[in-house]
Amino acid sequence: MIAGTDVGLRAIERADLAPLLAWRNRPDFRRNFREFRELSMAQQERWYEERVLNDPATRMFAIVERASGRLLGACGLCYIDWVNRSADFSIYIGDGGAYIDDRFAPDAADALLGYAFEELGLHRVWCEIYDFDRAKQSLLPRLGFMIDGRHRETHWAEGAWHDSLFYGILERDWNAARLARERAA
Numbered sequence: 001m002i003a004g005t006d007v008g009l010r011a012i013e014r015a016d017l018a019p020l021l022a023w024r025n026r027p028d029f030r031r032n033f034r035e036f037r038e039l040s041m042a043q044q045e046r047w048y049e050e051r052v053l054n055d056p057a058t059r060m061f062a063i064v065e066r067a068s069g070r071l072l073g074a075c076g077l078c079y080i081d082w083v084n085r086s087a088d089f090s091i092y093i094g095d096g097g098a099y100i101d102d103r104f105a106p107d108a109a110d111a112l113l114g115y116a117f118e119e120l121g122l123h124r125v126w127c128e129i130y131d132f133d134r135a136k137q138s139l140l141p142r143l144g145f146m147i148d149g150r151h152r153e154t155h156w157a158e159g160a161w162h163d164s165l166f167y168g169i170l171e172r173d174w175n176a177a178r179l180a181r182e183r184a185a
Contacts, residue, residue, distance in 0.1 A: 002061070004111035007072065007104050009061035012052050016062050017044050020074055023094025031157060032092075032099070032133045056080075059120070063093065063108045071095065072104050075112050077125070085123040087116060100135035109143050110178070117171040124170050130155050131163040144177025145169040 002009040012020070021044040023029060030036055039047075051058045060076035072095040077087035091112070093105050116122045127145065129136045145167040153161035169177075 002111050002115050003066065004107040006066060007108045007111065008064050008066045009075065009108060009111055009115070010064055012048065012060055012062045012074065014048070016071055016074075017041070017048055019071055019094065020044070020062075023073065023092065026094075026097070028097075029092060029094070029099055032130065032136070034128075036157070051078075057082075059087075059115075060090075061112070063091075063104065065104070073098075073108070075108050077112070077116055077120070077122075080120075080122075085121060087120075087122055087125055089113075089116075089125045089127040100139050105139055106142060109139065113143065113169065113174050114178075117174055122171070124168055125174075126166060126168040128164050128166050130157070131165055132157070133165075137165070140167045140169075142177075143169065144173045146173065 018041070021039060021041060024033070024044075025038045030038070052060045057080040058076065058078050059080065060074060062071055063073040063075055064071055073091070073093040075091035078090055080087040089112070091105060091109055092099055093101050093108075098105070113125060116125050126148065127136070127140060129140075146169070148166045148168040151164040151166070154164040155162045
C-alpha cells in the first residue's frame, strides 16, 4: 500500500468494481470524465481486466481511508510513456459524493505523485480537464501543477463547447511544492 497521511492507495480488487462503477456513473461526476457515457458492469470488468490488471502503461489504485480501510475513490496514472517518462493523472473521491474534497483528494494525489516520481522515476505528470471542472482547477495548482495550455472548444457538453485545460507537473515542481507545504505546516 502507498501511504498518505489519511489515505492509502492499494490495488483495485474485484469487490471494488461495483462501488467504483456507481460513482463513475454519477452524472455530476461523469460530466468531468473523457468517457462520458454511462458504463455497464461488463465494460467495468473489461476495463479492470485489460487496463488495471494487464496494461503496463496504466497504474490504477483504490483510495482507502487508512484508519478504517473504507473505499473512498480511485486514482491512477494512465498512458504511461516509459521512454519520455510521463503519464496522465486521474483522481476522484466517490464516497459521500465529494468528487474532489479538501482532505482525501489532496492526500491521495500527493501520494500518487510521490509514487510517480520516486518509485516509477517519471519526469512529468500531466492532466487534461474541462474548463467547467472547478474542483480540479483548485486542486491541481495546490499540488504544484502548472497550466501548460488550453485547447479551445474540444468538448461538447450541456449544449455548449468547452475548452480542455492541460496541466503538468515536473518532478522538481512536485519536490518544491512538497517542501513548501512542509515548511508551512
